[in-house]
Amino acid sequence: MKNSKLIPLSVPNLSLTILENVRETIETGWVSTGGRFITEFEAKIAKYTGAPRAVSTQSGTAGLHLALRVLGIEPGDEVIVPSLTFIAAVNPVRYMQAEPVFMDCDDTLNMDMDKLQRFLELECDQVNGQTINRRTKRPVKAVVVVHVFGNPANMDKLMQLKEQYHLHVIEDATEALGSYYLAGRYAGQHCGTIGDIGVYSFNANKIITTGGGGMIVSPHEEYLERAAFLGVQAKTDPLYFIHDEVGYNYRMTNIQAAFGTDQIDQLERFIDAKISSYRLYQAAISDIPGLELYPFRPDTRANHWFYSLYIDEQQYGLNRDELLRQLNERHIQTRPLWGLVHKQKPYRGCLAYEIENACRFEDNLLNIPCSTSLLESELDQVVEALRTLGGTR
Template sequence: MNKVIPLSVPNLSLDILKNIKETIETGWVSTGGRFIKEFEEKTAKYVGVEKAVSCQSGTAGLHLALRVLGIGSGDEVVVPTVTFIAAVNPVRYVGAEPVFMDCDDTLNMDMDKLEEFLENECYYIDGKLMNKKTNKVIKAVIVVHVFGNPANIEKLMEIKEKYNLRVIEDATEAIGSYYLEGKYAERYCGTIGDIGVYSFNANKIITTGGGGMVVSNDKELLDKVAFLSVQAKTDPLYFIHDEVGYNYRMTNIQAAFGVDQIDRLEGFIETKIRNYKLYKEAIENIEGLTLLSFRSDTRANHWFYSVIVDKEKYGMDRDELLRKLNDNHIQTRPLWGLIHKQKPYMENQAYKIEKAYYYEKNLINVPCSSNLADEDVEIVVERLRIYKNRVVR
């Protein structure tokens, strides 16, 4: 049987065992314990903010972000259609509605179209941005740094100031990515908008099995995030709750993984960049395939690698290639189904979605784990060459 090459799996070290052993010996395996604070402090230091608040998942972090920014029933939030649905569902959790935006060639939100939409389809009055079509207030933008490739945050922040918007950075795929040039040079994804969220799901570049982290330069926002994440206990001793809160805290046993994983993050990124370059050099010589680039004015974490399939030049379409690779134990996947086409959101406004359809039809993600060996890359590339020559084995 052929070797199985997974798409994206955790890169774990047995060094973590001493942390796990401590959680068991002390009994601190749930939502209290020293590793939670240590992981929060390490994350804050790594991305260059004063404070970080851990939570149950990236999705929980986005939900909390919307809550503390005052987004609620009757409001609208601009979101990308090219993303995982977890970036959009929290908008509904708070009673608001999404407005969908197209992507550019980085797969991130098209900021030119966003600007065009706000200028032509909205009006600004008394400090509020109103959607002409729905007559609802647009309060925020959720920008996703897709596959770890930083979005055009400089333009988005200009738009934010012009229209009095709040910006939530969904950096769930982008911990470790930062800008090299411009106004936000040396700033990490997630630390520039009003609030940022990271994910530590098992397929992310570092993992705690589950879990997420919320960061901001506004300490009051983070204090409110922490408050809501523990069931909004106004008086923990006497169980007084003045608001509706959530059971959204990270566990100590998860954080015990995190304090080890974040120390290894830079090494993981180094490996991902090296493997990306191996793919890039090889795929450039296969007609009909293109490996999407990461922005040159950033240091992207290179979380996922994206290959575009040109059916006419390659000889088969994306879906056929997808099936053949998976049949040969090379785990690949298509781009997410566009969110504005999903059943819960088909009635929501979507503005000039064009480029997203091209990428939805022609993109595959190839294996990219941070423990992917050179020989694994060679196996994937060789299979891509075989299919190009239509000698299917």
């Protein structure tokens, strides 16, 4: 039976308590890139993640661009990136006129650190403290690691490789606010706080939202100072508008931060809701042949941002695209995995190293409704549809 009401994939969970903050921005006129809510939101993110400081940005993409600029990535440098990610994780590399090198994923959907190690060992040379790609003769300067769907990547292994091969590490934690490690070298540390620079996003579908906007964190105060300087048009003298270099209009607005200061206070409640719904799905789907709700790492507290359903067509009876179509016809909003970035038109011809696992996930993963406001009755409707459609052609 088709639902009359749409069950959305992922929508904001907003409270009317935000209105008092918004009212203040309107009454005071502080609606643009200055005001107390910006500094308050930055302070709350820093405290929550355990970072020494946070710098707000216009978007997560802007934060990644600033991170690459701050770390000194130059035209012709190579930056290792995942292919299984949203394209916004890769585009800033090209903003810097640098070259992406695409890496495969492991079974957590995150960058395969064993393949990364193999690439660095077998395809690169160490020359005067730099890692040089033997084939292209270009320096490999950095790795952008994405914590896909809030599932923490293997930072233990990556940080060992960083030290061994003199690489910068940028953590794209845009999907992973609230995810942290329970074991290993970084037990207790949040995604985004381990590499040289970490970036969060507050887009409308993220676990908390400011409508848009992002945040940069780093253990290095000098990086944050530089990012803050470049993000406000690189004003050397803000009174007389003296600019000694090119900067960007990348600061978050006060009205966005007015949303953020309220939303961050709800984050743990939102994560609890995500985990609860995930477990209900997991129990209900476990006996449907051909479907698997993809797991999060057990040695972490993942924020469970998105739920990925793996479809075995032979057992289930429908492939990913057929299931997507039929669920959407039933007003259950679902989404396929992103198209792999190394296959996208702007990046065809870039080096892609042994990409195999990501292709399997690209063909067989489907994201299902996971809003923090998802009702149990709506979840039951999704499961009923999955159960009913199984075995059909």
